Amino acid sequence: MISLMVLLIGLLTAIACAIPGSYLVLRRMSMMSDAISHSVLPGIIIAFLIVLDRSSPLIIIGAALSGLLMVYLTELISRSKLVKTDASIGLVFPGLFSIGVILISMQMSSVHFHEHSVLVGDITLSALNNLVIDGVDYGPKSFYILGSVILINLLFIIIFFKELNLTTFDPQLSEVLGFKNLTLHYLFMTIVSITAVASFDAAGSILVIALFIVPAATAHLFTRTVINMIIWAIIFAIISSISGFYLSIYFDAAVSGGIAVMCGVVFLITLTLVKLKAIRA
């Protein structure tokens, strides 16, 4: 029963990440998603110290804020034109991440936040943390959090589909036509931050980039429209998370590791097929 829960949490996490992942790939922001997934850590810890409940929605808000702080600081530094964008990402996120790590080692060595689970996640713990209201068990809280995040991500992409495509393909024309690229950028970064936090239990802060980027990059190899790319990214996320789960059971390894490995395997298989001109969508 627990292992089924673990499988489902991995599956929902992979789906949640694959949706914004498609635009992260198209906007060439892979590094930004990595930076965000690290920078949400101090937000998670600080919010946890306040509410003392690991699956409280307040944690998501706190973490999303620290993710956005990273995006803002990065913009601020790169706008000075003294350093390039990638360098300013590299300047900001290790700082925020290290604050998170220091907070963990100071405050909570006895609580179930371990450096290890921060890095690669601890999916089993979240599968055990059930939502209980008036004595009735409604299953793991993660289901509800991840389900909401998937819904929010889908809504975001449906509502802003035209604007996202325009600013991604031709940001200059987008500005000229009167759309606010920066507003959309921050909205999108909020979505990525929320998703990174919700995925934290299942993937930690290192491996979540695999879930964001690899299924979408795999879909980008052969798809011809953005919609198809998103659909295929979700399909690859499903395949990788299920097969990765069984892989990790077989090797008795961290589930997130198994999923990340399978993401890579699916990418390599697809790349080979595309090179052989076997598939097109």
Added chain:
Amino acid sequence: MNSHQVTVNNLPAVEINDLTVAYNEKPVLWDIDLSIPQGVIMGIAGPNGAGKSTLIKSILKLVKPIAGKIKILGEDYDKVRKRIAYVPQRSAVDWDFPATVFDVVMMGTYGQLGWFRRPGKIQKALAFDAIQRVGMEEYADRQISQLSGGQQQRTFIARALVQNADVFLLDEPFAGIDAKTEKSIMQIFRELKGEGKTIIAVHHELITLSDYFDMITVLNIKIYASGKVEDVYKKEIIYEAYGGHFNFSQNESILD
């Protein structure tokens, strides 16, 4: 000209006063005064790094100037936004973006639609008309990564046509294209001019300058000359603006 006689139609398409733009305190455009009348095909010429693209981007408010005023059709940019079409350099976008020619041309309708509104039948019909006008109807469903340089450029021109603008600003529309595209773009420019529209295009190649445009602005950080081709396309002006960057031995014969 007496100012009280000026009607709306006589307003310049673009009027620039004392424009100065700098990147990191290094001036890219210096004290530009330029008036471009309506209904002309104006080429902005100059060597690499002359600030040609920056001039276009300043008109479009994509670049923030240090000083200066720019009026388009007598108004601020924000008021006449919907009457202006922009074609960026082809290299400014990622042609691996998963979209078809039709998808890209449709983007030209987004300005009229604004936030949230979806394109409908009217927009689709407009997009198809524009695709036909640039001779790309066979390629409407083609993936943009599969297009040649000329086909990419025609896609961009179609996207600008969809905007149904009065002023067209284009960045290097003739760079790296085939003869068919060149002909098609020239014909469209003339048609647009016939409709009273204004075309302003950055162009770096000197040899073809007088074929494409009926007015020329010679720019190299500051403006060296601006006016009708026959008045501006002269050796001493070009030489002065291009300085050491211009190889006369190859191009001398085209200038008198």
